[in-house]
Amino acid sequence: MYSLVSSFIIDDLALRGLNQASLGDEVELNGQDLRLVAVTHNNKSFSSPLVYVNLDTFAELSGSPYMVSFVAVRLEPAHI
Numbered sequence: 001m002y003s004l005v006s007s008f009i010i011d012d013l014a015l016r017g018l019n020q021a022s023l024g025d026e027v028e029l030n031g032q033d034l035r036l037v038a039v040t041h042n043n044k045s046f047s048s049p050l051v052y053v054n055l056d057t058f059a060e061l062s063g064s065p066y067m068v069s070f071v072a073v074r075l076e077p078a079h080i
Contacts, residue, residue: 008057009038011049030061 018027026033043050059065
């Protein structure tokens with residue numbers, strides 16, 4: 001299993017700009033090596049395809065730990 005901090009998910013439209021990297025490949029983004037762990041399809045915001053990274057990874061890549069565009073969360077099923 002890959003570390004969440006060193007991995008990313010990308011939309012297939014943005015993947016074209018990464019010379020068709022494949023799942024499991026290491027790719028350099030903003031000077032940091034990240035492992036491609038999943039690809040989404042037609043998942044874009046307005047006109048730009050999305051890239052998903054862990055919040056800690058985003059802080060390292062952007063240099064702005066408190067500035068985000070979107071926040072995605074994973075919810076656990078309720079046990080009632």
